[in-house]
Amino acid sequence: MSTSLLRAPGAPTEHLCLENTKILTKLQLIAEFKHWLDHTRDCLHRNEAPFKILFDCFAVGASLGVLLDLPGSPAPSHLSVDVETFDFQLGMPDREKLFANFIQRVYFLEIQGKPRYGEVLRIEDLFGGTNSRFMKALKTVQRLLDPLQARYPGLCMFPDPTFTQHDRRDIVMILVDTERAHVSYLQLILLALEPLVINDNWLSMRQYHDRVLKDMEAMLLRMERSEFN
Numbered sequence: 001m002s003t004s005l006l007r008a009p010g011a012p013t014e015h016l017c018l019e020n021t022k023i024l025t026k027l028q029l030i031a032e033f034k035h036w037l038d039h040t041r042d043c044l045h046r047n048e049a050p051f052k053i054l055f056d057c058f059a060v061g062a063s064l065g066v067l068l069d070l071p072g073s074p075a076p077s078h079l080s081v082d083v084e085t086f087d088f089q090l091g092m093p094d095r096e097k098l099f100a101n102f103i104q105r106v107y108f109l110e111i112q113g114k115p116r117y118g119e120v121l122r123i124e125d126l127f128g129g130t131n132s133r134f135m136k137a138l139k140t141v142q143r144l145l146d147p148l149q150a151r152y153p154g155l156c157m158f159p160d161p162t163f164t165q166h167d168r169r170d171i172v173m174i175l176v177d178t179e180r181a182h183v184s185y186l187q188l189i190l191l192a193l194e195p196l197v198i199n200d201n202w203l204s205m206r207q208y209h210d211r212v213l214k215d216m217e218a219m220l221l222r223m224e225r226s227e228f229n
Contacts, residue, residue: 006092007129008055016131017051019138024054026145026156032070035083036063043088058126058137060088061098067144068105071114071151074204075101096123106140115143169223176220179213 009016027033040057057063062081065074074080079101103121110117121140125133149155186206 006059006127008052008059009129009131009134011131012051012134013131016135016138017049019135019142020051020054023138023141023145024050027054027141029156030066030070032066033063036060036066039083039086039088055134059095060086060090061095061102062086064102064141065098065105067141067148068102068109069208070148071109072205073105073109074208075105077204077207080204080207092127096127099123099126106144109144114147116146118143169220172216172220172223176213176216179209179216183209183213 012020024037028037037053037057040060040063041053062079063083065081068074079098081098100123103123106115106121109115118139119136121136125136128134145156183206186209190203190206
């Protein structure tokens with residue numbers, strides 16, 4: 001099915017645009033999600049209102065998974081994607097499959113109490129082309145952001161300009177050390193499970209945290225080099 005059948009709400013209300021802008025502002029401050037926004041602009045050649053940009057980003061089907069990867073609920077291996085190699089011209093069936101997986105993972109997190117329960121999200125809420133349906137998608141994203149912001153204070157806040165480069169490096173170093181410990185813990189679990197059937201989710205989680213650690217170590221290295229320049 002052609003991506004030309006994607007239908008964003010044609011005349012978004014003022015309230016919908018306001019909520020959209022609030023969500024977009026927060027998502028742009030999350031590095032992992034900002035990659036999806038940047039690639040959406042580059043690959044779809046959008047130079048449009050924030051509403052259309054965010055809709056296009058959500059509509060690729062895979063971007064929202066970032067908000068579930070962060071709390072430790074990675075996509076199954078056969079649906080795991082990388083923004084750098086993702087096909088932004090993906091057809092509707094594949095987009096719907098990715099979004100359906102997102103909905104399922106949200107449901108599983110709701111059962112665990114993170115996030116709080118809300119309106120049941122359906123595939124047509126993203127692709128249906130109405131204000132009320134897209135508002136449900138935005139509300140779901142906000143429900144995911146709430147526990148993330150509680151777990152990672154400052155996640156969606158502009159950095160304090162009074163922070164020195166040294167302060168930033170110290171914070172990143174703490175994050176790197178924490179992530180290294182987490183990766184080691186996951187490795188121990190996988191070794192313990194090796195004689196048994198290893199769940200794909202454990203492997204996906206390990207692969208995800210390996211990538212996170214690699215990116216964080218690269219960031220720390222760049223910061224350390226800049227101090228000597």
